[in-house]
Amino acid sequence: MELFVMTLTTGILVGGIYALVALGWVIIYKCSGVLNLAMGELTLIGAYLTWSFYQTGIPFVPALLLTLVCGIILGILVERIFLDKLIGQPLLAVIMVTVGLAFFFRGVVCFIWGTDTKVFQPAVFSIKPITFGFLRISPVFLWSFVAAIILLVALMLFFKFTRWGLSMQATADDETAALSLGVSARFVYAASWSIAFMSAGVAGALLANINGLNISVSYFGLLVLPAVIFGGLNSIPGAIVGGIVIGILENLSGTYLDQFVPGGVKQIAPFVFLVVFLLFKPYGIWGWERIERV
Amino acid sequence: MSTVWLPCGHYHENYVQDQGWWQTPVLKLKMLLLLAVVFVFIPLLLPEYWVGVGTMIGYTAMGALGVQLLIGFGGLITLGHAAFIAVGAYTSALLVLEFPWPAFMIDWGLAYPASIVVAGLFAGIWSVVFGLPCARVKGFYLILTTIAAQFITVDFILTQYVSKIGGRAQAFSLPPGTIQIGPWSMDTEIETYYFMAILVTGMIVVLANLLRSKPGRAWVAIRDNDIAASTMGINVYRYKILAFFVAGAMAGVAGAFWLSNTAALSPEHFTWFWSLWLVGVILIGGVGSIHGAIFGSIFMVLVMEFLQMGVIPLAAYYPKLLMNFAFLKEAFFGLIICVFLIFEPHGLAYRWWQMKNYFNLWPFSY
Numbered sequence: 299m300e301l302f303v304m305t306l307t308t309g310i311l312v313g314g315i316y317a318l319v320a321l322g323w324v325i326i327y328k329c330s331g332v333l334n335l336a337m338g339e340l341t342l343i344g345a346y347l348t349w350s351f352y353q354t355g356i357p358f359v360p361a362l363l364l365t366l367v368c369g370i371i372l373g374i375l376v377e378r379i380f381l382d383k384l385i386g387q388p389l390l391a392v393i394m395v396t397v398g399l400a401f402f403f404r405g406v407v408c409f410i411w412g413t414d415t416k417v418f419q420p421a422v423f424s425i426k427p428i429t430f431g432f433l434r435i436s437p438v439f440l441w442s443f444v445a446a447i448i449l450l451v452a453l454m455l456f457f458k459f460t461r462w463g464l465s466m467q468a469t470a471d472d473e474t475a476a477l478s479l480g481v482s483a484r485f486v487y488a489a490s491w492s493i494a495f496m497s498a499g500v501a502g503a504l505l506a507n508i509n510g511l512n513i514s515v516s517y518f519g520l521l522v523l524p525a526v527i528f529g530g531l532n533s534i535p536g537a538i539v540g541g542i543v544i545g546i547l548e549n550l551s552g553t554y555l556d557q558f559v560p561g562g563v564k565q566i567a568p569f570v571f572l573v574v575f576l577l578f579k580p581y582g583i584w585g586w587e588r589i590e591r592v
Numbered sequence: 593m594s595t596v597w598l599p600c601g602h603y604h605e606n607y608v609q610d611q612g613w614w615q616t617p618v619l620k621l622k623m624l625l626l627l628a629v630v631f632v633f634i635p636l637l638l639p640e641y642w643v644g645v646g647t648m649i650g651y652t653a654m655g656a657l658g659v660q661l662l663i664g665f666g667g668l669i670t671l672g673h674a675a676f677i678a679v680g681a682y683t684s685a686l687l688v689l690e691f692p693w694p695a696f697m698i699d700w701g702l703a704y705p706a707s708i709v710v711a712g713l714f715a716g717i718w719s720v721v722f723g724l725p726c727a728r729v730k731g732f733y734l735i736l737t738t739i740a741a742q743f744i745t746v747d748f749i750l751t752q753y754v755s756k757i758g759g760r761a762q763a764f765s766l767p768p769g770t771i772q773i774g775p776w777s778m779d780t781e782i783e784t785y786y787f788m789a790i791l792v793t794g795m796i797v798v799l800a801n802l803l804r805s806k807p808g809r810a811w812v813a814i815r816d817n818d819i820a821a822s823t824m825g826i827n828v829y830r831y832k833i834l835a836f837f838v839a840g841a842m843a844g845v846a847g848a849f850w851l852s853n854t855a856a857l858s859p860e861h862f863t864w865f866w867s868l869w870l871v872g873v874i875l876i877g878g879v880g881s882i883h884g885a886i887f888g889s890i891f892m893v894l895v896m897e898f899l900q901m902g903v904i905p906l907a908a909y910y911p912k913l914l915m916n917f918a919f920l921k922e923a924f925f926g927l928i929i930c931v932f933l934i935f936e937p938h939g940l941a942y943r944w945w946q947m948k949n950y951f952n953l954w955p956f957s958y
Contacts, residue, residue, distance in 0.1 A: 333732050383934050390669055391933050393735065394875055397671075397868050398929030405923025409916050520743075523736055531732070566748040569740040573725060 300432050305553045306546060311439040313545025314446035315508075318501035320522040320529070320537035321450060322494035327531055328470040329490035332381060333393050336400035337498060338519015343403055344369060344499025345506040345515050346411050349418065358422045362503055369499040373492035381487065400519075408513060416511040423507060442504040449500055450538055453493070457534065462489060521548075521565070524572040544568045597952040611804045630793075635785050643781045645897055647853055650788035652889035654846035655866075656873045657795055657882070658839035663871065664880035665803060666835035667815030668726060669735050672742035673843055673870050675722075678862035679745060680715040680844025682754050684708055685764050685857050688771070690757070701772035704852075712844040718745070719840020726832045742864050751859045763858035771852045778852035791849055795842055796882060802838065803882075811835055865922070872929045878939025887940040892925075899924055 319341055326334045347368050351361035380399060384392050423441055427434040457463040468476040469486040477483055498519075505515050525544040529536025552564035596615045604610045614620040634646050655677055662668045687707035697703050722741035726734055755764070771778045778784050802808050810831045813821040822828045851857065869892070877888025900917065907914035932939070 333735075380930055380934065387933075387937070390663065390875075390879070391937060393669070393732075394871060395930050395933050398872070398926040398933070401865075401868070401922045401926030402930070403926075405919040405921070405926060408919035409912070409923065412916075520739065523739065527733065527736055563748070566744055569743050573722070573737050573740045573744075 301553065304433065305549045307433060307435060308439065309546030309549035310542055311435065311443040311545070312549065313542030314443040315501050315504055316518070316522050316525050316545050317538040317541030318446045318449060318497050319518055320525045320541045321453060321534065322497040323522055323526050324531070324534055324537040325490050326494045329466050330381070330487045332396065334396045334494065335393060336396045336403060336519070337494070337522065338516035339400045339403035339407070340495050340498035341502035341505065341519055342407055342513070342516040343372070343502070344495070345502030345511050346407055347499065348503035349416050349506060349511055352418055362500065365499045365503060366496045369495035370492040373495035374488045377488045377491040381491070382484065404513070404516060413513055416506070418507055438508050442508065445500065445504060449497060453497070454534060466490060517565070521568060524568040527572055528575065547571060597948070630789050631786070635782050640781045643785045645893060647781065647785050647788045649889050649893045650792045651846060651850060651853060652870070652873060652893055653792055653886050654795060654849065655843060655870045656877070656885040656889050657799055658842040658846070659870045660874045660879070660882065660885040661799060661842070662835055662839045664874060664884065665808065665811045665815060666832065668832060668835060670738040670839075671735055671871060672722070672738035672740070672867050673839070674862040674864065674866040675742045675745035676715045676719045676840045676843035677847040677850070677866070678750055678859065679718045680711040680847025681850050681857055681862070682750060683714045683844065684711040684848035684851055685766060686754070686757065687711070688766065688851070689764070701774045701776070704771050705773055708845055708848040711848040712841040715844025715847065716837040716841035719836045719843070720833055723833055723836030726836070727829050742867055746859050746862050755859060763856055765856045766851060768855070771855060784852050787852060788849065791845060795845070800882060807831060807834060869925065872925060875929060876932045876939055878941025881941045883944060884939050884941035887944065891940060895928065896921060
């Protein structure tokens with residue numbers, strides 16, 4: 299029982315980070331209809347940038363903020379140079395451009411920073427676990443989860459109450475109508491890529507603190523796909539729920555299934571789940587209530 | 593409508609003529625010339641290194657043809673094709689190494705050819721398993737199932753279980769002499785090249801014939817509008833599954849061929865990168881034409897060769913370039929895909945078609 303609760307907690311905490319990556323993904327899809335397979339590489343870039351800033355002696359939080367600024371600039375650049383010209387093109391073309399971008403980013407990142415695992419030195423979070431009763435949680439996970447939740451709430455408020463957030467929602471809902479009301483679609487697309495870069499950057503920096511930083515961080519970009527599908531492609535709460543569910547699923551299968559099917563069952567479980575899930579519920583779960591029916 | 597440019601005064605009177613292979617003498621001559629180049633000039637005149645490059649082009653083309661069938665003709669976007677190539681390769685390798693073949697089959701060199709057939713069938717069935725969700729989902733969701741196919745097959749089943757069969761740690765290596773077709777053992781570049789050329793030609797013939805008969809017309813109808821196709825009496829689901837099976841079988845044969853090229857096998861040959869590479873190849877070549885798959889393969893393999901040649905002299909000044917060549921290649925590949933999709937979305941096949949039209953219509957192109 300203790301093991302189960304421990305696994306569940308870890309799953310929820312890791313799921314928070316997945317939710318961050320998934321959120322960036324959903325925002326891009328919602329606002330511009332682009333299915334972004336480069337999300338993992340955005341995470342990677344964010345992580346490496348934070349690491350580089352941190353290594354030059356800047357404390358962690360300012361380094362993260364600097365990364366966010368870089369993320370905004372990169373997001374606008376990417377949108378302007380590549381994605382802008384593809385609005386209205388077929389699905390495959392847009393997806394493959396993001397795939398091309400993914401390869402480009404990954405190649406550049408590996409070329410600049412190499413493939414060795416990098417560690418934040420000195421460690422940002424202490425290694426001593428925090429204890430709640432029998433639960434022992436390492437501070438990295440806890441802080442990551444807290445940061446993820448803060449960012450998620452901030453983004454949800456941004457979408458609900460600010461002028462920019464509302465105009466982004468309007469564009470997602472009906473581009474023509476939004477244009478006729480004076481919303482600049484190009485601004486919205488650029489903003490959505492910037493936000494995606496930012497949330498991916500934070501997620502990358504947090505992930506790098508947990509496992510160390512190497513190319514495998516970009517794997518999370520793929521791992522969130524099941525999360526996004528599970529939650530429904532264009533629902534922000536869905537992304538959060540999906541992220542947490544995938545986190546739990548991954549950790550539960552790692553703990554309980556690994557003895558029967560040794561190897562990387564932890565990484566594969568979300569994908570197996572995804573294929574089966576798609577067979578029965580092809581278009582995901584849109585709201586919180588319907589999750590209980592699965 | 594015929595896609596062939598007929599000279600003045602030639603008309604087709606029935607459908608058979610319209611779909612004929614070689615509709616004019618010039619076309620026949622052209623195709624025979626092409627076969628001569630592929631089968632005689634390249635292997636006999638070029639240095640061995642470039643014959644090896646030709647083999648690589650052929651291997652890419654074999655994979656790309658399957659992807660072209662799914663994406664270009666069936667409209668089923670797949671980003672996990674390397675998984676089926678891997679299934680074919682591993683099936684063939686395991687059959688050659690572990691299966692108790694009767695003595696006469698080994699003596700006559702039939703074990704490997706038989707294993708290729710089984711590999712094709714098995715990879716086709718494996719592909720159908722992952723194609724099953726296409727009954728329920730379309731577009732983006734189908735992409736995700738194929739991505740899942742890649743990770744479940746290569747990163748999990750093959751890496752964790754199949755690679756370890758017979759106490760092997762990671763890679764299979766096939767001892768010389770096991771890859772034998774009749775009297776030929778595939779140990780020189782030329783033999784592998786010929787084997788590749790025969791397989792690629794065969795695949796193109798099979799695919800072209802499928803495309804000009806009922807299944808091909810059904811695939812194109814489904815690609816263009818699946819609802820309209822089903823009202824015309826096409827069993828959409830069955831033909832989608834058939835497309836998955838044929839593409840998977842072609843991937844399986846390509847995988848089995850890969851053995852004769854490398855004589856070694858490891859899951860690293862079939863990464864997700866390779867799946868995406870194949871999709872990139874058909875995008876660059878042109879979606880929805882057999883020419884596209886071939887042009888794309890030639891273009892990508894040659895560009896990477898030239899990139900390598902260009903980097904080697906520079907490496908003297910900046911050794912990181914060559915050390916990290918794999919990453920340079922990735923970055924370059926990504927950039928090529930982006931540039932092609934933005935500036936040349938119809939691919940190389942479209943340019944080829946335009947060139948042909950220019951010469952067919954010359955000098956009065958209006």
